[in-house]
Amino acid sequence: MRDKILFIIGAIAIFILARDIYMVAGLPEEANQGAIFKIIFFHVPMAMTALTCSLVAFVSSVAFLITRRFYFDALAVAVTEVGLAFLAGNLITGSIWGRIIWGIWWTWDARLTSALVCWLLYAGYLMLRRAIEEPTQRATFAAVFSIFAFIDVPIVIFSIKWWRTQHPQPVFWGGGSFPPDWAAIFWLNVLAVLLVGIVFTAVRLRQEEAQREIDSLRRMAHAL
Amino acid sequence: MQPSAEDVAREITRLQHNYQFLSYGLIVAWLILVVYVLMMVSRENKLKREIASLRAMLEDRK
Numbered sequence: 001m002r003d004k005i006l007f008i009i010g011a012i013a014i015f016i017l018a019r020d021i022y023m024v025a026g027l028p029e030e031a032n033q034g035a036i037f038k039i040i041f042f043h044v045p046m047a048m049t050a051l052t053c054s055l056v057a058f059v060s061s062v063a064f065l066i067t068r069r070f071y072f073d074a075l076a077v078a079v080t081e082v083g084l085a086f087l088a089g090n091l092i093t094g095s096i097w098g099r100i101i102w103g104i105w106w107t108w109d110a111r112l113t114s115a116l117v118c119w120l121l122y123a124g125y126l127m128l129r130r131a132i133e134e135p136t137q138r139a140t141f142a143a144v145f146s147i148f149a150f151i152d153v154p155i156v157i158f159s160i161k162w163w164r165t166q167h168p169q170p171v172f173w174g175g176g177s178f179p180p181d182w183a184a185i186f187w188l189n190v191l192a193v194l195l196v197g198i199v200f201t202a203v204r205l206r207q208e209e210a211q212r213e214i215d216s217l218r219r220m221a222h223a224l
Numbered sequence: 225m226q227p228s229a230e231d232v233a234r235e236i237t238r239l240q241h242n243y244q245f246l247s248y249g250l251i252v253a254w255l256i257l258v259v260y261v262l263m264m265v266s267r268e269n270k271l272k273r274e275i276a277s278l279r280a281m282l283e284d285r286k
Contacts, residue, residue: 021250035242039249046253082260089256096249100242196257203264210271217278224285 006199013195020189027182036100039093040171041186045193046090047115051153053083053197054122058150061143073139074208075201076146077129080122082200086193087119102166110159111167118156121149135215 020041030037056079064072094112095105106112125145132138160167171178178186227235 029239029242034239035246036249038246042250042253085256085260089253092252092256093249096245096252100245200260200264203268207264207267207271210268210275214271214274214278217275217282221278221282221285224282 006202009195010199013192016188016192020185023185039097041189043093045190046086048190049193049197050083050087053079054153057146061146064143074205078201078204080125082197084122107166109166110163111165114156114159118152
């Protein structure tokens with residue numbers, strides 16, 4: 001049943017994404033930036049999904065430290081890994097946009113740097129988990145690290161407001177606007193990418209449960 | 225004022241460059257999803273194999 005629901009959600013998300021590529025291709029070019037502006041339809045939804053994953057990881061880590069339930073630890077690692085994939089997509093698509101608009105692949109601007117630091121912190125979280133064998137210790141250290149890493153998320157979001165950055169101001173809360181048909185495609189894409197994130201997290205969470213089963217089978221094998 | 229042939233050619237090159245990089249962006253976005261799915265599928269198979277072998281080992285020991 002769970003598999004069927006995940007499959008349906010995934011199929012809906014892929015359908016929306018595929019349809020939106022067709023819709024985006026049909027949109028006129030943006031007056032100043034030309035066709036490359038259309039990358040925003042994938043760059044921003046990926047960032048939104050990645051930062052939502054960070055928020056869920058933060059809440060799960062706090063919940064683990066309070067309740068000591070391993071479900072929250074599994075959720076935190078699942079959602080962090082998925083968020084990392086989307087943040088990588090966001091950084092790379094942003095870099096491609098920058099190459100056309102700024103003429104450079106990368107600049108050490110506050111938004112770009114804080115987003116890269118965010119990616120490195122969450123990659124460090126996954127590496128930390130691999131380095132600790134004992135499950136309770138691993139979950140506790142990882143939860144504390146995840147809470148620490150989350151400090152960077154508001155910095156990523158508000159960096160463009162707090163500092164004068166080369167990265168443009170946001171379209172929706174920076175005084176800009178989209179034509180209504182563009183906005184509809186954009187928000188549909190946000191929904192689709194979020195749905196993909198949910199499916200990935202659910203699959204990854206199941207894998208964490210399988211890993212816990214392996215750990216308990218190993219303990220049984222040692223005890224016998 | 226009519227644009228010169230040079231201006232037109234430059235504009236065409238700019239547009240082609242723009243579309244080329246837009247397609248790179250879309251390919252990267254999809255590629256990341258596909259690679260991550262493949263990674264998850266391979267991990268799922270590995271976990272299933274490991275569970276099956278551990279269960280078989282426990283059965284043997286019993």
